[in-house]
Amino acid sequence: MRNSLDSIARRLPTRRTLALAAGAVVLLSAIVVAAGAAYFAAGLGPNADAVAAAEADPDVAVDRTPVGTAVRDGPVTASTVGFVYYPGGRVSHESYVPTAAEIVAASDRAALVVVVDAPLNLAVLAPDRADRVRERYPDVDAWAVGGHSLGGAMACRHAAGNAGAYDALVLHAAYCDRDLSQSGLDALVVLGGADGVIDAERERASRENLPADARVVELDGVNHAGFGAYGPQPGDGPASLSPAASRRAVGNVTGTWLSERGAVTRERRSRSVSHRGSAGVLTAAPVAG
Known part of the structure; x- marks a missing residue:
């Protein structure tokens, strides 16, 4: 034994x-x-030439800050429209500097776009980083929050828990998985007609999570990667617009819409959502450039 x-x-x-x-x-x-x-830390992009062109634009200023990269067209004051932008998953936040410059250029009001510098280029690791952005610019009264792809989803989640801090939500090639239908926020969804990455069925089904009068715009010829300056993305559709023209189209729609919201104050958020209208879906055919 x-x-x-x-x-x-x-x-x-x-x-x-x-x-x-x-x-x-x-x-x-x-x-x-x-x-x-x-x-993840390596990130996609940015396209150095596109970023350099934005930095060379005499009509905008590009500031690197501890919370991200800020693009503005003048001094930041109470009349400035602020926009916190979350980058897409595994995309360098600098890749959205050219898009931010287009948004600022299209706004009829003083504008500030701050692209959040997310840990490991993943907004999911810092969904409330926008709080730090607003703290850095206390003079701004009207704020929007949004982002591209995964960044848009994280912006939606942040807005769901902080709706009182914002006037608007902007989704670029993204959809909301939290119910904001009664939030009182204005909402803009910008989609690419050539986007081969986004789950189109889920995006459409998720629109019920947005306020009833959310505006949805589909841009012909723009694919998923066209919202930033980071190069082609696996699985994406072919874009008929150049990257620069795509960013210009996204910027024009977003900047114009935000400037329309710039006159609102936080007092407007207390209005009854029962007086809101119905959502509209627009298809835009931007000019190639």
């Missing part, structure tokens, strides 16, 4: 073996985590 027990004991792993195995698992896990972090 004792010989049998000794034989079994010899076949069992020793404490040293178990320790080595555990160490190997920990090391492998650390390598996987580090590789994943490096993958």
Whole structure:
């Protein structure tokens, strides 16, 4: 009997073996985590030429701040329309600087767009980073929050918990998975007619989460990557517009819409949502550039 027990004991792993195995698992896990972090931290984009062109534009100023990159067309005052923008998943926030410049240029009012610098280029890791943006610009009274793709979804979630802090929600190639139908927010959804990445059925079904008078605009010739300056994206549809023309189209629709909202104050958010109208879907055919 004792010989049998000794034989079994010899076949069992020793404490040293178990320790080595555990160490190997920990090391492998650390390598996987580090590789994943490096993958997301690398990010997509930005297109250096597009960012340089935005920086060279004499009509806008580009400021790097601890909370992200700010694009504005003048001093930030109480009359400035503020827009916090969450970047798409695994996309460098700098990739949206050219789009932000187009939004500012299209606004008829003083405008400020702050593209949030998300950890590892994932807005899901900092869904409330917009709070820090608003704290940095306390003079701004009218704020919108939004973003592209995953960033838009995170902006929606942030707005759901902080609707009283904002006047508007802007979704670029994104949809809302939280109910904001009674939030009192104005809402704009901008879609690309050539977008091959977004789940179109889910986007359409999710519109019931938005206020009844949400405006939906579909831009012909714009694909998913056309909302930023980070290059082609796997699975995307072919765009008939150039990247620059796509960003210009997105900026024109967004900036014009935001400037229309710039005159509202937080007092407007207290109005009854029962007086709102019905949502409209528009299709736009921007001019190629």
